[in-house]
Amino acid sequence: MAKLSADASHDKMKFLTKSRFEVYLESSMNDAFDPSKELTPDKLREKLDKPITHYWINSSHNTYLTGDQLKSHSSTGMYMEVLAQGCRCLELDIWDGDKDDNTPIPIITHGGTLTSKIKFEDVVKAINMFLTQNPNCYPLILSLENHCSIPYQDQMTLIMKKVFGERLYIPHPFDLDYLPSPENLRGKVVLKGKKESGIDMDEDEEEIDERSSHSIESSLEALMMNSSNSLGSIPELVKRSESGNTEIPRHPIEITSQLQGKAFRISNEAPLSYSDRKLLPRAEEFADEENDRLLNSKQMSMKTVQTVDTQHVKIAPSLAEITLFHGTRHKSWEQSNAMPTHHMHSFNDSKVSQRLCRQGIENIGNWMKYNSSRMSRLYPSGLRYKSSNFNPLLGWSTGSQLIALNFQTTDEFMHVNHGRFRQYGGCGYIPRPITSFLSRNGTISRDREVLLKIRVMSGSRLPKPHGTYSGDCISPYVKVSVHDVTIDKVGAREVTKTCKTQAIKGNGLNPFWDHHDFFEFIIKRKSVAILLFTVHNESDDAFIACSSIPISCLRLGYRSVKLFDAWHRRSGAFAFASLLVEIEMYDHQKYKKAEEAARQKRRTAGPRFISLD
Template sequence: MGSYRVCVCFTRKFKSDALSPPGDVKDLFNKYSESGGQMTVRNLHRFLVEVQGQTDATEKDAEHVLEVLRQRRHMSVFQRHSLNLDGFFHFLFSDDLNPVIDSKVHHDMTAPLSHYFIYTGHNSYLTGNQLSSDCSDAPIIKALNRGVRVIELDIWPNSAKDDVLVLHGRTLTSPVEFIKCIRSIKEHAFVASQYPVIITLEDHLTRDLQAKAAETITKTFGELLYYPKSEVLEEFPSPESLKGRIIISTKPPKEYLETKTTELQGDGDKEKLKTPDEEPWGDDIPDYGPDVPNERESADPAGPIEEDSGDDEGISQVNPDKDVAPEYKRLITIRAGKPKGVSLKDSIRVDGKQVKRVSLSEPQLQKVARSHPTHVVRFTHNNFLRIYPKGTRIDSSNYNPLLAWTHGAQMVAFNMQGYGRQLWLVHGFFRANGGCGYVKKPDFLLPNGSENDDQHIFDPKAPRPVKTTLKVKIYMGDGWNQEFKKTHFDTYSPPDFYTRVGIAGVPADTIMKRTRAIEDDWFPCWNEEFVFPLTVPELAVLRVEVHEYDMSEKDDFGGQTCVPVAELKSGIRTIPLCNKKGEKYKSVRLLVRIDFY
């Protein structure tokens, strides 16, 4: 029973307990410690293997834990080779010593690029909305430092100086110099990851400016730039072979001849606009299913293919093939796009040995996924599929990425400059594989030798049995009193925290649950367990959010994180929480237990 004090303004009592271990931690300490109440190196090693599932752990790993605690001058390490209960609890509640996922690259990185999901940005140069914000290299730098591997630049002529600018064409966005963006990409490309950076160009240049852009790219990147010797590329290189390299992806210039002539149309322009922040922390993750409005009806049930653009390409100024700058064309490694008028189904057909990239808007993906799901999956076995936000997302909001990932789309392009649950989900998904920006697709989304047999192609719409069951126990939380200095929430009392925990995945797996609210406590102890049956655990993401209950206003935000289920470590683990922008808090964290059945 904790001590209490009474505020002069209210009769409500405040608990002021210090953080103490939950019952499960005490029980495990007693089980794995000596009779004198000390856990030796050998005991800790047994715990790591038997409870934490670290079958490859050694006694040196256990010794390392004690050494780090000693270096931190943790008073609970009383002896050189043992821990008391407080020391054991401190170890479990340290996200660096006891992380919930691995921090190292561990996927096979020698397969073709098309076998990976890639951390992809959309209109990477915009600082805010799609119509009137500034264009800058700052959001490009921020994205690269986070680990984003695909940067999109829209390049347009600067008629005043016969130069190249980056801007969102036919809008009020202020431009930034192309050379500035390219130099920033070079400087920051490999800060967060050594795996290749792909630059997708939306090209609106004349022949002369194409040549100038090619010269800028070649001189700036030098030997970092990769492009194939032959125009016919039968298989993409691997991320491992392209470490430290930069790749250009765009349409062969002749395919810009037939483009859209209207702005912000074709992506649900009749849909009512909505802001991404209906709640203080952003919209919830939308589900996806078969009942998607059929926008832009056509004779083909899957609808017409749109141009390969972010949303608002406009009329191209590119001339026929004879006017295309050859030095520009040869730099294109991942060739993309199809002329206007070709059906969605035909646009993603597997066409001989020439690998390619096709871009679809989110409504187009919904259409073709509804009509030809296995056709989409087959295409992505060896070719790139890029999905981009619909044109009505002028506020730079985002969409549910699970439909795209479930169909094998490698480049799910997201606006990185905002926040909200969809963006949190993408950030969390790419925490996998050490956060290197490349996540190997599960085997069922890769070629299996039966490319012409639909029965052996993964069908995202097919019902599936439960493959595994995830059990998550939320023990407690800590760090808000340090992070917010008791000023972020109600001025007159400690917060009433509750936790939302759930799964974002295929529709059968998607669910959200919550704990009860713990009143007046900076150190909430919930001790609540949740069970999640999963049919496709390979694509599932664990979602965790903490909020402070407010009976008179909207609940206050207390932290969030998303973690790929396939990467979760079993046992008692620490989950650090992030702010709305996806930046990790210094001290806010949860203690949880993870089990798979």
């Protein structure tokens, strides 16, 4: 009150003038996002003192890429960009580069593609610059996709020790049994990679998928580069697959691309026709369901032809010594749940949706048990060559800590991720809710169903698409979506419902939606679900602005929803953009009983008569 009242007399009378009440409605004090979730440093320390497995961690996939997975630029600046957005797990895809006076120069690139290369050392220096500016930030996890020979691995170790200095976390023997907390690791750099040293190690899931995706991507690249004689353009191939038509015209062609010592071939030869080499056809294991028919069709065979001696990866002892998390391959839940706590699994999103979350509740229970004391990382399938993202809610709801997304793609699921990590001041770490753990008796915990009712009332200072200052007046409409998950005997499934307002013609300054109906959403898992507002222009459906809020962070009543640009920034033309909404939330079962009681009362009351006397 005191902040908004013009003079002392208003304070004593405890009321606001109309103009100041309007200011209050749009102010941060009336934000739909609960300000109590923005914790002070002291409160953060209390919340972030459990083992690191107890937290969701904001994570990036192929952090260095600025665009697609095939031919976009690699950029050191992307690391600074995602760190500024609150990301705390970064990926570095490292390969042997050139040598300078016999000194190895490790590089970062997406192997087997046309993406450009950047120096590993430059990336490490950029990350250290962020730590210098933010010395008290919670730990940065570097996911090292290591494709380097031993001399280059030794050089990587030297670079990290020299640049990071004391910030580089070197695990002690006791850490291998009890993982430290984010609070204990504050200001540190933690490495994920391979822990065992000096011996040949079987590939983990992510390495296999990387190898497979490099094969697919190189094949797609070859198709694009040889479009005049190829099997068809990528959109055409995808269209055929989605329509179920896998008949591909036969042409007497063979496309071969020799990259990183591996030969990638697309041809109509019979499988296993190369007697002198071992075939590793892994693509179908990691394909989306819609693409399986295409990849496995008899007319088109995508194969990774690879010599046997590249199936194992040897790890330099110097690098193993400074690595905390050891990536291992999942073989069975019995083996996985008996592994040391510093061992961790990685799965692509296709495997999660097809194998982890659609094989019954027992399988989900094993997955959640594993995540209670060990780390797991989920990442986009190798077939997402356009850098699209997947819905992270399945992973969050079943306890995965690291859901790695393509930050360069500002799609709906990236907005959902930004909403999740708005809590705790954007520090990148969110305590997992109790529902993401198994209960003490080994059952899956559940939230009480709630009914969420949303009414969009008005908007204020809505910018033009892309924040431009010129062009025609916009005709905005608002989409309201709830992203949720349901878990039953069949498995875990994504549940998304979207409602839309009508467009307000030619008014982005102060549009008003004159309707009294609420959008209604039944929410199964309140602790995980996300509410997403997106504003669009009617003429071309262009994205204007958005806001994403965890259901557990909502405030009820008449509230202001702050809007952000596609990169989740609130500046420039977006600095004052907002929506005014009305929010109601009820226990769903109690609400249904109350409605039924009201209907029964109306039925038994009988007709009402009005006396005219």
